[in-house]
Structure formats: structure tokens, C-alpha cells
Amino acid sequence: MQEDILKVLFTEEDIQVLVRKLAKQVERDYKGRNPLMICILKGAVVFMTDFVRNIDDYVEMDFMDVSSYYGGTKSTGEVRIIKDVDTSVRDRDVILVEDIIDTGITLKSLMELFSHRGAKSVKVCSLFNKPSGRQEFVTADYVGATVPDEFIVGYGLDYDGRYRNLPYIGVLKPEVYAK
Ligand SMILES: O=P(O)(O)OC[C@H]1O[C@H](OP(=O)(O)OP(=O)(O)O)[C@H](O)[C@@H]1O
Ligand code: HPA
Ligand SMILES: [Mg+2]
Numbered sequence: 310m311q312e313d314i315l316k317v318l319f320t321e322e323d324i325q326v327l328v329r330k331l332a333k334q335v336e337r338d339y340k341g342r343n344p345l346m347i348c349i350l351k352g353a354v355v356f357m358t359d360f361v362r363n364i365d366d367y368v369e370m371d372f373m374d375v376s377s378y379y380g381g382t383k384s385t386g387e388v389r390i391i392k393d394v395d396t397s398v399r400d401r402d403v404i405l406v407e408d409i410i411d412t413g414i415t416l417k418s419l420m421e422l423f424s425h426r427g428a429k430s431v432k433v434c435s436l437f438n439k440p441s442g443r444q445e446f447v448t449a450d451y452v453g454a455t456v457p458d459e460f461i462v463g464y465g466l467d468y469d470g471r472y473r474n475l476p477y478i479g480v481l482k483p484e485v486y487a488k
Contacts (some may be wrong), residue, residue, distance in 0.1 A: 310471070310472065311475075313472070313485045314475075314479035314482065315481065316479065317477050318479060319464075320477050323475045324359075324436075326408065327436060327453035327454055328359045328360055328436070328453070329363050330362060331434055332361075332364045333363070335434060336363075336365060336366055337401065338363045339420060340366060343368065343369065344401075344403070345368075345371060345401045345403050346368050346369065346370050346406050347371050347398075347403060347404070347406060347423075348370065348371070348406045348465075349371070349373055349407050349408075350385075350393065351465070351467070351473065352408035352409065352467065353365075353406050353407050353436075353472075354372075354475070355464050355473065356406065356436045356447075356465055360406060361443050364476045371394040371396045372394065373390070373392060373393055373394050373421070374390070374391040375390050375391065375394035375418075377389065377414060380468075380469040381486075382460045382481075384411065384414050384415075384444075386414055388414060388418040388419075392452045397427065398423055398426050398427065398428040399427040400428070401428055401429055402428075402429055402430045403429075404433070404434055405419055405431065405434070406434040406435075407434070407436070408435065408436050409437040409438070409439060409461075410433075410438050410439065411439045411442035411443075412443060412444040412445065413447040415443075416443055416449070417445040419482070420447065422442065422463050425452055432451070433449040433450050434449065434451040435449040435451070435452055435453070436452075436453040436454070437453060437454055437455070437461070437478075439457075440455060441457070443456035443471050456478075459480045459481075460480070460481050460483075460486065461478050461480055462475060462478070462479060462481050463476070463477050464476065464477065468485065468486060469486075
């Protein structure tokens with residue numbers, strides 16, 4: 310698996326610094342508000358588990374599985390809901406927890422959905438932002454770091470379902486997806 314990685318962009322230690330920074334920002338901004346954190350599966354699952362454990366206040370968690378890449382390195386543009394949340398978002402302070410915002414297509418459709426469902430507020434916390442990929446005008450309220458215009462994997466992020474278990478963030482060798 311490691312031989313498919315061109316270079317490491319963020320080590321395990323780098324990632325933990327970013328995660329703690331985001332958790333402390335959210336902890337401060339949401340003090341006493343019991344926000345509903347919605348993890349956007351599958352990519353955000355690793356981030357979510359570290360993130361919530363760095364927040365020293367009440368939070369609730371739910372999970373939504375959406376997909377639009379289907380094993381490739383380019384968005385299909387069609388965001389499919391595979392599993393919805395169980396919790397009612399009406400009058401809740403919702404925080405969407407994402408691993409990466411690239412084209413912005415996933416986030417745009419989720420923001421519309423949750424605003425429509427009557428959430429009191431909807432904010433976005435994304436570990437990574439790739440502004441060079443943007444096709445929709447969306448921004449996250451909390452961002453860990455900006456990444457370059459390369460396909461990255463690890464710490465939840467996949468190519469074709471693989472590499473999510475890498476503890477670091479790496480750039481995938483282009484020959485892996487050119488095959
Ligand atoms: O800004 P965008 O171009 O929409 O890309 C970002 C989204 O794409 C990835 O999910 P994916 O559809 O690959 O599903 P996965 O999380 O199950 O891998 C990633 O986890 C984000 O949710
Ligand atoms: O760079 C990426 N890597 C993995 N999944 C992704 N989904 C959008 N962009 C990416
Ligand atoms: Mg994916």
C-alpha cells in the first residue's frame with residue numbers, strides 16, 4: 310500500500326495538531342449549545358472520531374452516507390444519499406463534519422438539504438479544503454488546512470475504497486489511477 314504513495318503531505322502528528330485546533334474552535338463557539346455533529350461517511354469517519362474526543366463539552370453525533378465519486382478521482386456530479394441521519398435536525402445547531410471539500414458539489418447539496426429540514430443553524434467543519442477543485446461556490450466555517458491540486462488519500466480519504474486506513478495523508482501516484 311505504501312508503495313502507491315508519491316509523498317506524505319501531513320504526518321499523523323501534523324493531523325492531530327489540525328484536529329485539536331478545529332476541536333478547540335468549535336468547543337469555544339458552541340459552548341453549552343449541544344450541537345448535532347453529522348459525519349459525512351465514509352471519508353469523514355476517521356476525522357470525526359478524533360475530532361469529538363478533543364471537544365470537552367456535550368455534543369451529539371449522527372452519520373450520513375453520501376457518495377459521488379464511486380471509486381474514481383473525479384466527481385460524477387451526482388450526490389447520492391446511501392444512508393440518512395436518524396435524528397431530527399429541526400431547531401438544532403448542526404455541524405456537518407467533512408474530510409475534504411473539493412468541487413463543493415457534495416457540500417452544496419447537503420447545505421440545501423439541511424436548511425430545508427429546518428435546522429436552526431448549519432455550519433461546516435472540514436479537515437481539508439482543495440480550492441483549486443471548486444465548481445460550486447461553497448465554503449466551510451472551520452477548515453484544518455488547504456491542500457494542493459492533487460488527489461490525496463489516507464486518514465479516511467480513499468481511492469476506489471482503498472487507503473482509508475493510512476494514518477497519514479499522502480498524494481497518490483498518478484499511475485495508480487491511470488492503470
Ligand atoms: O467537494 P466534492 O468534490 O463533492 O468532494 C468531497 C466529497 O467527496 C468525498 O466523498 P465520496 O463521494 O468519495 O464518498 P466517500 O466519502 O464514501 O469516499 C469526500 O469524502 C467528500 O464527502
Ligand atoms: O483528493 C481527494 N481524495 C480522496 N477523495 C476525494 N474526494 C474529493 N477529493 C478527494
Ligand atoms: Mg471517496
